[in-house]
Amino acid sequence: MTTPEEKFVHDLEIFRTEATSGLQFYFTWLSIQYVIGENKKALNKLNENSIFWGTNISALQISAFITLGRVFDNNSKHNISKLFEFADKNREIFSKHSLAARKRKDSANADDWLPEYLKNAYVPTNADFKRLKTNVEKYQNIYDKNYRKIRNRIYAHKEISEKEKIKDLFKRTTIRELELIFVFLIKFYYALWELLVNGKKPLLKPLPYSIR
Secondary structure (H helix, E strand, O other): OOOHHHHHHHHHHHHHHHHHHHHHHHHHHHHHHHHHHHOHHHHHHHHOOHHHHHHHHHHHHHHHHHHHHHHHOOOOOOOHHHHHHHHHHOHHHHOHHHHHHHHHHHOOOHHHHHHHHHHOOOOOOHHHHHHHHHHHHHHHHHHHHHOHHHHHHHHHOOOOOOHHHHHHHHOOOOHHHHHHHHHHHHHHHHHHHHHHHHOOOOOOOOOOOOOO
């Protein structure tokens, strides 16, 4: 029988693959757009094989939105809200006792250094989970408001095909907003990973990024 800790470790890893895949799809798409927008020679080169590049650029954009849906849609088995709620309901996973057991599995001489290590290990508080929940809800609301219809009605299912209606949905989106969403997902993953693996306070630390 799977323990809560084993389930969380499994689900956190799935979330990592989803978050990093989405980020890679989106920023690769954005980087290509940036290069061909700044470099006419590069644009001309791509135009020599326009069908190939057009196909790949479209695939990157579609994949980014589809992945975003898997992360945020309530019907998705491994969405961010379910991951957070499970962590919140099973806080014993992050106790010093549980951390010590995990460290002993990975180190033959754990008892030589573990007592001192545990003195500085962090146990999450209600305030920590409230702060994380606030951030999850913030980006969930942004997705629901500006991106859910695009993902579900254009990319996942071809419910909308009229150019004006598609254009109207995309008017609500911005490149900057999507950047922040994908970067948040990575920051959220690292916050939970550091708490689980190293017993560190779950902080959404700044994560530098640049298309350039």
